[in-house]
Amino acid sequence: MNTLVAVAIAPFGVGDELSAYVAEACKVIKESGLNYKYCSMFTEIEGEWDEVMECVKKATFVLAEKGIRTEVILKADIRPGFTDTMNGKLERLNEAMK
Numbered sequence: 849m850n851t852l853v854a855v856a857i858a859p860f861g862v863g864d865e866l867s868a869y870v871a872e873a874c875k876v877i878k879e880s881g882l883n884y885k886y887c888s889m890f891t892e893i894e895g896e897w898d899e900v901m902e903c904v905k906k907a908t909f910v911l912a913e914k915g916i917r918t919e920v921i922l923k924a925d926i927r928p929g930f931t932d933t934m935n936g937k938l939e940r941l942n943e944a945m946k
Contacts, residue, residue: 851897852925852933854890857908860917869916873907880906883934890921894934897926 857873858866874891877884880903882895893900904922911918927933 849897849926849928850894850931850933851900852892852894852927852937853900853904854892854923855904855907856890856919856921857904857911858919859911860919862916869911872910876907876910877903883932885934892934894932900924 857870859869862869874886877891877893880893880899882893882899882903884894885892893903895903904920908918908920925933930936
C-alpha cells in the first residue's frame, strides 16, 4: 500500500555539527530508488509500506551500526487509492489557497 513518511534521522553525542552524519543516512535514502524529497528538518519518502520502512531502517542503521546513538522521528500517511501524495498534497493545498 502506498505510504508517505516524513522522517528525521539524527545522531546523538557526536558534536554540534551533524550534517556529515545526516548525509550518510540521506545517501541510503537516495540509493533506495524510492521517491524522496529533502527538507531542512525532515526527509519525505514515498513508496510501498515495506519498501519505505526498509529504507528507514537501513538509513537509521548506517549510523547505529557504527555505535552512534540515533534518534528517529517518523510520521506516516497511508491513504488507500492515492499515489504520488508527496506532490498531490501540495497541489491540492495550492489550489485551495487560490
